[in-house]
Amino acid sequence: MLEPSYKPKELEEKVRVYWDKNNIRRRVEEREDQKEVVGYVEGPPTLNGEPHIGHVRGRFYKDLWFRYATLSGKKVIFRGGWDTQGLPVELQAAKELGITGEKQELIKIGMEKLVEKAKEMIKTYYASWISSDRLLGLMMDHEKDYWTYRDEYIEREWQILKAAWEERLLGESYRVVGYCPHCQTALSHSEVSSEYELLEDPSLYYKAKLRDHENRYIVLWTTMPFTLITDVMVGANPDASYSIVEVGNEEWVIASNRVADLMNELGIADYKVKGNVLGVDLKGKRYYYPLAEEVPKQKEYDEKFKTHVMVLDQSVDISTGSGLVHMAPANGEIDFNIAQREGLPIFNPFDDSVHFTQEAGKYAGIFARDTDFIVIEDLRKKGLVIKASKIIHEYPTCWRSHHRLVWLARREYFYWVDKVGDKALKAAEGVEYFFEAPKNRFLNIIREMKPWCISRERVWGTPLPIWTCSQCGEKNALFSRKEIVQNALELPDGPNFELHRPWVDRITIKCKKCGGKAFRESFVLDTWHNSGASQYAAFTDEEYRRYVPVEFLTEGIDQTRGWAYSLLILSVIFNKAPKSCYKAFLFQGHILGPDEAKMSKSLGNIIDGNETLSQYPVDAIRFYFAWKVSPIATLVFKPNEILERPFQVLNTLYHLHVYLQQNSVLDGFNDKKHNLIWAQKEGKLNFLDEWILSRSQRITEETIKSYSKSEFNEAAKTLEKFIIEEISQKYVPAIRRELWSDDPSTLDRRLTIYSVLSYCLKKADILLHPICPFITDCLYLECFTDRKDSILFESFPEVDEKLLNDLVERKFTLVDRMISTANALRMKAKLKRRWPVRETVFIIPTTEDFTEQEIRVLKDLINTKQLTIATDLASAPTKYNLKPNVEKLGKRLRKDLPKLFTFLERTDRDTLAEELIAKKKVELEIEGIKLILHEEDFQFIIEPKEGYDLLESDGIKVLMKVSRESDLIKEGTIRDVARRIQAYRKEIGLNPTYVVKSVILWSDDNEIIETVREKVEELKFLVRTENIETVERCDEDWKEEEIDGKRLMIKIVI
RNA sequence: GGGUCCAUAGCUCAGCUUGGUUAGAGCGUUCGGCUGAUAACCGAAAGAUCGCCAGUUCAAAUCCGGCUGGACCCA
Secondary structure, eight states: OOOSSOOHHHHHHHHHHHHHHTTHHHHHHHOSOOSEEEEEEOOOOBSSSOOBHHHHHHHHHHHHHHHHHHHTTEEEEEEEEEBOOSHHHHHHHHHHHTOOOOHHHHHHHOHHHHHHHHHHHHHHHHHHHHHHHHHHTOOOEEEEEEETTSHHHHHHHHHHHHHHHHTTOEEEEEEEEEEETTTTEEEOHHHHHHOEEEEEEEEEEEEEEBTTSSSEEEEEEESOGGGGTTOOEEEEOTTSEEEEEEETTEEEEEEGGGHHHHHHHHTOOOEEEEEEEEHHHHTTOBBOOTTTTTOHHHHHHHHHHOOSEEEEOTTOOSSSTTSEEEEOGGGOHHHHHHHHHHTOOOOOOBOTTSBBOGGGGGGTTSBGGGGHHHHHHHHHHTTOEEEEEEEEEEEEBOTTTOOBOEEEEEEEEEEOGGGSTTHHHHHHHTSBOSSHHHHHHHHHHHHHOOOEEOEESOSSSOBOOEEEETTTOOEEEOOSHHHHHHHEEEOTTOTTOOSSTTGGGGOEEEOTTTOOEEEEOOOEEOHHHHHHTHHHHTSOHHHHHHHOSBSOEEEEGGGIIIIIHHHHHHHHHHHTSSOOSBSBEEEEOOEEOTTSOBOOTTTTOOOBHHHHHHHSOHHHHHHHHHHHSOTTSOEEOOHHHHTTHHHHHHHHHHHHHHHHHHHHHHTTOOTTTSSHHHHHHHTOOOHHHHHHHHHHHHHHHHHHHHHHTTOHHHHHHHHHIIIIIIIIIIIHHHHHHHHHOOOGGGHHHHHHHHHHHHHHHHHHHHHHTTTOHHHHHHHHHHHOSSOOSSGGGSOOOOOOGGGOOHHHHHHHHHHHHHHHHHHHHHHHTTOOTTSOEEEEEEEOSSOOOOOHHHHHHHHHHHTEEEEEEESSSTTSSEEEEEEEOHHHHHHHHGGGHHHHHHHHHHSOHHHHHHHHHHHSEEEEEETTEEEEEEGGGEEEEEEEOTTEEEEEETTEEEEEEOOOOHHHHHHHHHHHHHHHHHHHHHHTTOOTTOOEEEEEEEESOHHHHHHHHHTHHHHHHHHTEEEEEEOSOOOTTSEEEEETTEEEEEEEEO
16 A cells, blocks of 8 residues: 655655666666667766766757657667766876876876776766666666776777878878877866966067069067968968058068057058058969078978968967967967868977977977077067067966966867768758757757867876887778787786777887888877777677667767767768767756856856755655756756646655545455456446546647657646646535545546546656656556556557547536636535535536536536536526616717716615617616617626626636525535634544544534534445534533634544 | 857746737745645735837837847857
């Protein structure tokens, strides 16, 4: 039996234990009766921290989908995985070791230490995640989880590299990165943007002479003079206007809108604007490279590649400097991109410590930033400096060492996504995204087809398995341990070395081409490559063939450019075809804290997952997640909201089951026998039953449709309405009266009600299960004997067309409105609902045939002795009142108007009104004056006849005879008394069905006592007692109650 | 700086495609009532300048433009 009150935390733990004990998860996976087998491999959470509430939401959607798919008749291979490598893990591990991870530090403590720490750390966080998953009820196969750092995973990941290598989609190029000269490491984008400091730098205005012009110079500005050494071109904005300014005997080119300010800044008063030239017309103009003597290599480039030329780009800012920008592709990302576009070379004469190499001529061997002032001096000697001063500005620094970063073009490995053609887009277009906005965004990202830099200068990651020959430069790519061992020159750690740095670095390879010694490219792979390989790497070949493309995936919207992208690109590369490894991808919105702020470690407003899941009912949290907003919307997480509506829905669902169970047990109900088929055969279904059965079909249809479209909030709202509004608020109150009886002659009717209720609740349980697995499985197991070992072995109900009944639904809606109106009238007339009324008349706008059964139900619910339903006023106990239109009549009758008033007071206005309505006009003679009254002279007001009250709402008029007649008063009194006794019974903890020995009553009101005596049998039945006594005196410890100001004392003898 | 999306009651949303009564609903709030499953329920009330500014139109929450604010992605 269910406990009489809903204690979610106890219930949920009981269900968890039940699932574990009965191996439900494994049995669901191993069952053989499912039609279709589909795969799901989750996006791996990064094990560098505790799960927070946002992660919990994401995992909830995964579980929801799993349960939905399972109940839809699919067998889901539901695999979990963990992201265990890459920058975030490495940084966290370094932090926990108390180091910053710079190169020198690592050399000192050894990479082994960092790797060891990373492995240890991910195990710790893994435990937290597993705990949270268990609390959440995530039915994921954690026994078969994939771990991205494991050798077997890495070897499979390499297979994708291999495919790319074979297709020539993998290769070397340069990428401009923020680089710390001190730590000698490249920084990731997020690392760069996290640290900016106010620093002093040189501010240099200089000029470069244009070729093909007598005395014409371009004016340029830089805060990094050393980049003049790597200067390749000058950018102009194609849309801007540039002025030719005469200064002394020279002509300077400056953006027109900068001339005045710039001259002012440079302290040049004597100048003259000679003319203008458009940005576009500057294209292709070449200038003399200022440091040609110092850097011979540049002179070579000049001749060979026609460098030191003006190019056009929208990004050139004409609001600072001179509106022309000097560009050094080796030291700037935009510069680099433009150089690539223009087919200009990258002059990149730096070593790892950011000192210039021999190629830099005069500057060789000097640290880049130390050449700033040397360059200024060299320019000054040539008379090219216009002004050299200092500037304080925000500049990115290294978060570890706080050294200034330098932008450097580093040699990296790339996937040439731009050469994949339209395969990626085709693959992406074939995927279901459920919502338009994320779909468009994703497709736009795919359309960019930008090369993907997959190499990272890091330690803890999948190593790039390429060895470069120290003699001939040949790249020896080896994509498995076996190949490496076979080609190894040196294997210091034996053939079973770990596939990580530093072990893999120690291996040297015999060059395939020349037999020379080849060393590994010391890169590791981008972590997105690592996790993006999961759909292949997490499976065996056989599984990959069977389950990929997987049926569905869901992750946060931030994964659009992350995991969703890398999965798709890797799938296309690996398959060498426009094939996505997933059929559907649902992008979820983010979660915000209660203050609508983004949760972040620095703000300290992170809501912990385990804590929240322990504190609140998990079903309610899950319902809240699903119900509050659509999965793509941002969810503002306000914990107190969980206990409002979501809890209410679950509480109601629980008590509906309690109600069914408590009542049905007494009547020996057996859902195997007394099912719907039985009830239909018995013919005891009334229109209330037909209504709720019809509704349940619609709810089934709508819910499943919403689930299939990933509109989980719609599904939750549909079920909320069904449970609260339809079953709890309408159906149960309507049938409640019938269940109070224990008359054997109506047993079949009660069993019918149980069968209907049982049918609807079971349906609701199954439909709600994906959202709220604990309560639904518990109620399912407790309340139904016609069941399986878990609700998860059920399947979504089919819509039973035979039970759909438009007519009944329409009629019920009307009846419902009629009851509401009647209740409103009672309220207005101060008529308690327990008091029956003699007569009720409805005037409704539509013709409906009501069956005798329906009338009976209505009478019961309205608590009326007589009931009439009409569509017009003809037989209604109404009369008209007339309100004369004084303005109109006054003009016509003038001084005779008072006579009309007197007449109206004396006459039967109802009859007059009906005559006016029928004939449009009436002729009268009042005190010898003949009058013609028109219909439009009056306003007609409908009023109830004497003894009735009237209310109109929503087009329905209801009239009730409100007179208090003695038998009705007595009936009401009995109900009043009964209700107080019942409340007391409940208070002292008596079961509703328990029959007590005696109820003893005392009252200071004779009428009450007399009524009780008169209706003692009825009262005995109502309050379930063998005997009722009324007494003259009572003790003070009796229960004191009040009925309309009169005292009632109650004693119950058990 | 660029892109995508969003803005309607305290909260969550509907209405916008196709312009046309008084902008709806649920939750929450207040008051009153009911209750032998319930923390349920019933009735009433309060609560909105439809982000702002212009435009098109007889008529704009709805269509167009701009602005402001927010979210996300990318620089």
